[in-house]
Amino acid sequence: MRALPRTLSALVPAAALMICLSGCASVVDVDPAEDAANARCADVMIALPPTVAENEQRDTNSQATSTWGDPSKVVLRCGVTVPGPTTDPCVTVNDVDWVVREGDPAWTATTYGRDPAVEVLFDPDEVASSTVLVELGDAVSRVDQSRACVGLSDATPAPSGG
Structure with a gap:
């Protein structure tokens, strides 16, 4: 059996430490949405970016959920109730419609016109x-x-009653 080159043997413990540290990150507790098992949520989940607003994606304990940042700055749940007609503000960003509700401190943006909805x-x-x-x-x-x-x-417009 050949000995590992000196530089490679020095990297092995560092790689093991990095694997341990990445495995030690806490899992985020997120309640799943009612329709989290919807197969279309899987399409969403596999396409999620590894970073959002310069925050790294973290592991969660629920199906069809994701978070970014430590502590979490962004939380996503797929399979929430599909919003019906609303007077809440609706914005279109890159061909995706979002119903936006301002909260204190968190805001909620829910996709509009898509089933399942993403929050x-x-x-x-x-x-x-x-x-x-x-x-x-x-x-x-x-x-x-x-x-x-x-x-x-x-x-x-509503019909006039005149």
Whole structure:
């Protein structure tokens, strides 16, 4: 058996330490969505980026969930209730419609017109909403869109009673 070259033998313990450290990172506890087992969520999950808003992706303990940052700056759940018509603000970012609800401190952005729906929670003081929605857009667009947001000017007017 040949001896390992000196530089390679010095790297082996460092590699083992890195494997141990990466395995020691805490798993994030995230409640799964009602429809997390939907097969289309798998398409979303495998397309998620490894970083969002310069935060690294972390492991979670629930199906169809993901987080980025330590502590978590962005939390994603696939399979949440599909939003119906709403008066909440709806924004379109790179051909993905999102219903946005401002909270304190976390905001919630939920895909609109896609089944299953994807929900993203984030604090806009920690990460920019435009960055989060752009960086997650490719993954969530794996679920086909069947409806689109409409503005008040696009809505069908109520019949006049006169």
